[in-house]
Amino acid sequence: MAIITLTTDFGLKDHFVGVLKGSIYTELPEATIVDISHGISPFNIQECAYILQNSYHNFPKGSIHIVGVDSEATPENKHIAVLVDGHYFVSANTGVIGLITSEMKPEKVVELNLPERIQGSFPVMSVFIRVACHIARGGTLEVVGKSFTDLKTLREFSPRMAEDGTKITGSVIYIDNYGNVVTNIRKSFFDSYGKDREFELHARSKKIKKIHSSYSGIVDFNGAADKQKNDGDLLALFNSSGYLELAIYRSNLDTVGGASTLLGLEYRDTIIIDFFN
Structure with missing residues (x-):
């Protein structure tokens, strides 16, 4: 079973991190979950990108990285899943993955389009976890999304x-x-x-x-x-x-x-x- 990592700006005071883990274990009782960080400064995409870039490659190929920073879907920030360097990333298209894809070409990028998609204020749970668990069970990206080519980059880097x-x-x-x-x-x-x-x-x-x-x-x-x-x-x-x-x-x-x-x-x-x- 693939490792699922969590990188968020949720902090540890509230219930959000626990809810995420409980939801993953409900779908995949045998899952292995690793916290990369929940101390990202709120909505700080650059900070998140730096931490993610410097941590993901220490995990085995096939690991799935959920990014819960500025995760609400908007017309400018679509929900995406990316396969790059043998790792899966599930995120909003904020540029957080662009730091990794600027150095190597992604193998696959899709805009998420889940059936019976639940629109809500907590998309990391309602969308990202569903996608991560689908991938962990051996599912393909084509089932949960359509091809996407407009990955954002971070000019600050x-x-x-x-x-x-x-x-x-x-x-x-x-x-x-x-x-x-x-x-x-x-x-x-x-x-x-x-x-x-x-x-x-x-x-x-x-x-x-x-x-x-x-x-x-x-x-x-x-x-x-x-x-x-x-x-x-x-x-x-x-x-x-x-x-x-x-x-x-x-x-x-x-x-x-x-x-x-x-x-x-x-x-x-x-x-x-x-x-x-």
Whole structure:
């Protein structure tokens, strides 16, 4: 039986997550359900896309991922199911799947068209779970939908390079539990334009001239202990997902603070990298 994952902005205070799981078990008592996150900021598609992109591939091929963020169907946001990279995604066409399909071509995309469809205010339960359970039982996408070609993409995930090749303009796309600031600048993008040139990264009033390979890379463990970098020092690195991240070494939002609070950076704020020839 395929794994069914849940990614929502429902939180854990209300009954919604429990209702979803109960509905799945009612249809498929043998189902395996995994929570990816229920702490997505309300209606934050970019945050959801980032978390989903960096988690789905750790599951077995054939897994089914239900996306419950901004899930109400509208003329602009059709309900869809997508098969890409061997995984199924059931979502509204908000662009959340576009981050994955921007790197690989989907094998199949359908607009959901269930018989006896129930229109209501909780489509994740009335539509997405029905589709996920159908797929988990071995059903095909053609039975629950018709071919669809108008997948949305998220422009916020595309940094810009100046025409003269001297500047990358990126933006903040995610702030994690440690207050680390994730930008939309991928390592591949940085390397292709940087070409080993010296650079200066500008984040508010701070300037960074080196990108580390790990959080502890900022520490000189061979130096005297009193001259080593300490908790609270700012660094930049490409995180495990390949995105440029600004972090505070051994950050703690209750003590030394995080990069987001200390730099005053929020979602969609600008990050600039200047290259020097």
